[in-house]
Amino acid sequence: MEVEIKQCPSCERVIKGKFPVDMPGPLQYGLGVQAFIINLLACQMVALKRAQALVYSIIDVVIAEATMLxxxxxxHAALENWEVRATEKLLLEAVxxxxETSLRVDKTNYWIxxxxxxxxxxxxxHRKRGIKAMEENDIIPRYMGKLIHDCWASYFxxxxxxxxxxxxxxxxxxxxVVxxxxxRWARRMKRLLQATYKRVSDCEKKCLDDREYARLLKCYRKILELGTLEMPAIPDKPAGKRGRIAKSDAHNLLERLQKHExxxxxxARDPLVPFTNNRGERDxxxxxxxxxxxxxxxxxxxAHAYCRITSYLQTMAYKGVNPMIAIQMALAGELGGE
Incomplete structure (x- = not known):
């Protein structure tokens, strides 16, 4: 971008054009260049040095890694208010x-x-995976809807x-287990869950009526009773030994199915509740x-910036917004009540 310097022919006064407020210096990178670099680092997952080399091949200017960061x-700072608004909207959702998944930060294990x-x-x-992280994130403790998860004990x-x-x-x-x-109980339970899922998917109401659900519950409990009889007994803990007796994967699964029926x-009961947690895993x-x-x-x-930025871009992608446009909107402060 260039500005012109003009001299008035009458009063000979020199007038110099002004740069936009977001470009105060002699060499500035516009929102388009910034958005392109952020897109490379956050969305396309290009390493810093490779991103630097790619930008140089396009604009013939070496941008320092510190500048790109x-x-x-x-x-990250521009999206702070967006994150607060997104959190409040999440709390209003029915489901x-x-x-959670691990993430290495400075050779230390963190959790997203x-x-x-x-x-x-x-x-x-967060540094932790369990209740401490959930309390400090302050979303689940305030949520009143249905939580879909993979049976991690902290959620319960x-x-x-x-x-x-x-x-x-x-x-x-x-x-x-099969x-x-x-x-046999595991094979029957697998068939029951698959058949129920197909029945719910094909049903117009996307849930079972009271009579169908009662039959499902009866069959479910019968399979678990057979499983209890089929499984070998858990040995008693030796005298003087501390801690709990280790159980097989099959025993743990059977107990989980009984406890969280x-x-x-x-x-099968709530039409808003999906069969899987694939949405969370995809994100x-x-x-x-x-x-x-x-x-x-x-x-x-x-790492915090990566989580917030990719959260924003995934949310905008669900709305069909191009990531480059979304980044420029945020940098220019045009999100408004988004």
């Missing part, structure tokens, strides 16, 4: 998917916690919301790809 932090509902995907970074600590378990996880575990132990079958998947493609983060602030 400042673009990331600028967008919310949650999941995702909260997905409607057209919103919100990721939070919250009675303010309902709980639905991911059917895909259960089917994978049942398949493992293939390794050949237990209502949560396992919630999809987390690219975080693992990020580590494989361009490595871990050197400091915590950039």
């Amino acid at each position: 400042q673009f990331i932090l600028r967008l 919310m998917h949650v999941d 916690h995702v909260h997905s509902a409607g057209g919103i995907a919100l990721k939070k970074l 600590s919250y009675s303010n919301c309902g709980h639905g378990l991911c059917g895909s996880h259960l089917l994978r575990e049942l398949t493992f 293939e390794t132990n050949r237990y 209502a949560s396992v079958l919630l999809f 987390l998947r690219m975080s693992k790809v990020k580590q494989k493609v361009s490595g871990c983060f050197r400091s915590e602030i950039y």
Whole structure:
């Protein structure tokens, strides 16, 4: 961008044009360049040095890595209010998917916690995985709807919301038990869940009526009773030995199906509750790809920025907004009440 200097022919006064307020210096990178670099680093998961080389090949200017990281932090700060508004919208949703996955930050293990509902995907970074992280993230403790998850015990600590378990996880575990132990109860339970899911999917109401649900419940409990009889007894703990007796995967699965009966079958009762937690897993998947493609983060602030920025871009993608446009909107302060 250039500005002109003009001299008035009458009074000989020199007048110099002014740069836009967001470009105060002699060399500035516009929102388009900043958005392109942020898109490379956050969305396309290009490593810093490769992004630097790519930008140089396009504009013939070497942009320092520190400058590129400042673009990331600028967008991170610009999205602070958006994150607050997105959190409040999440709390109003009837069903919310949650999941967590590990992330390496400065050679230390952190956890990304995702909260997905409607057209919103919100990721939070925390050093812990369990209740402490959920309390400090302050989303699940305030949520009053149905929480869909993979049976991580910490989620059941919250009675303010309902709980639905991911059917895909259960089917994978049942398949493992069938293939390794050949237990008939596991094969029957897998067939029952698959048949129920198909019945619910084909039903116009997307749920079972009272009579159908009663039959499902009776069959479900019968299979678990057979499982109790089919499974070998758990040995008594030796005298003087501390701790709990280790149980097999099949025993743990059977006990979980017995304890969380209502949560396992919630999809058949509530038309808003899906059979799987695939939405939460999809919103987390690219975080693992990020580590494989361009490595871990050197400091915590950039990991926090990555979570907030990708949350925003995933949310805008659900609305059909181009990521480059979305980034420029945020940097220019044009989000408004979005």
